Amino acid sequence: MNGAADLVTVAHGTRNLDGNQVSRALAAAASARLGVSATAAFVELSEPLFADVVARLERPAVVVPLLLSTGFHVRVDLPDAVSRASAPVTLGAPLGPDPLLARAQAARLVEAGATPGQRVVLVAAGSTDEAATSDQLGAVALLARAWRGPVELATLSGHGPRPAEVVRPGDAVSPYLLSPGFFHDRLRRESPEGAIVAEVIGAHPLVVDLVVERAQQLAPQLVC
Missing domain, CATH: 3.40.50.1400 (Rossmann fold)
Incomplete structure (x- = not known):
């Protein structure tokens, strides 16, 4: 049309x-x-x-x-x-945040080898804007619902804890990133050995x- x-x-x-x-x-x-x-x-x-x-x-x-x-x-x-x-x-x-993004994140986690219900850390690029933090927490809640398991938030900049403070060996990491690049590369470097890092939403x-x-x-x- x-x-x-x-x-x-x-x-x-x-x-x-x-x-x-x-x-x-x-x-x-x-x-x-x-x-x-x-x-x-x-x-x-x-x-x-x-x-x-x-x-x-x-x-x-x-x-x-x-x-x-x-x-x-x-x-x-x-x-x-x-x-x-x-x-x-x-x-x-x-x-974002949106339930469709959360479902796509859940699919990426499964593709990476994570098990539904496994503890997940959603990692966002981060911002100093309080509204962005609110949106990120909304994304965490939506992913927890789609994943049916615990989800925590970490950020690579701005407000919020860093991945090193939150991600544990055995966790699954869900990048709240649409595209590969600097932040996804950094996330892979900073995640502990034994953590499963999914691909970006893409x-x-x-x-x-x-x-x-x-x-x-x-x-x-x-x-x-």
Whole structure:
């Protein structure tokens, strides 16, 4: 079908090429599902930059941030770029926390060899924004429900305990990260021997479902 609005996804961006490819894969899969044009944009570190994309729009667009919690980019950078858009833009909320992300995390844990119910530490990139901490705790609760087992929180920066303080040998580690890159590499280095570290959430089919769902909420005419 042809919608009245295009789709733009926006991720943080990374110098890791595989990490940026996750965002592009999600945008392409959502585009195919919705039957609309889609662009994968980035806040920084990769092109096209989100500010440039919205500045040269020729049609209305809905924007689905591929960001897992509230923070400076969500509160300041994205709205600022949208304010200078060349066509009407509807900006969505961060992708997380959400039950679909939790289910995708649970699937990644099983793929890594974790046993349902095993103690899990959800590790987020972290932030000094209190709203981000609240979102991360929400993600912990959702993963505990999907995993049906205990889940603790650790962060790699900002507020919260570090993985070294929380992860024990025999634990499973669920990266609350959409893409591979600096934080996932660091998490693998800092996790104790004997801990199972799952892959990042990535372009899991459930994440595609979530991107499509968010786009449809922003523009109800985008119905498959």
